[in-house]
Amino acid sequence: xxxxxxxxxxxxxxxxxxxxxKLLRNEKNMTQxxxxxxxxxxxxxxxxxEKGRVEMGFTTLMKFAEALExxxxxxxxxxx
Numbered sequence: 001x002x003x004x005x006x007x008x009x010x011x012x013x014x015x016x017x018x019x020x021x022k023l024l025r026n027e028k029n030m031t032q033x034x035x036x037x038x039x040x041x042x043x044x045x046x047x048x049x050e051k052g053r054v055e056m057g058f059t060t061l062m063k064f065a066e067a068l069e070x071x072x073x074x075x076x077x078x079x080x
Contacts, residue, residue: 015052020078022050024068038067 025035032050036043039060048054049064056064065072 010055011052014055016078017056017076018050018052020075021046021064021068023078024070024075025050028068030068035064035067039063 021035025032032043032046036046039046040063041060045054049056061072061075065075068075
């Protein structure tokens with residue numbers, strides 16, 4: 001189960017990751033439902049991840065990277 005970020009640095013990282021997921025999803029003209037189906041999670045979870053409300057485990061991170069056709073590094077270390 002995803003948990004809430006606990007400190008400011010962690011929170012900023014989670015928010016940045018969520019923005020990156022949303023950006024990539026929009027670039028691929030995918031809906032939250034499309035991504036949710038590929039990641040095998042509820043669409044409301046995609047929404048929470050994109051808003052940076054919860055952090056995700058590594059397995060989920062890998063599934064998002066695969067669904068969005070990017071590497072985990074590209075997902076995490078974007079050039080914003």
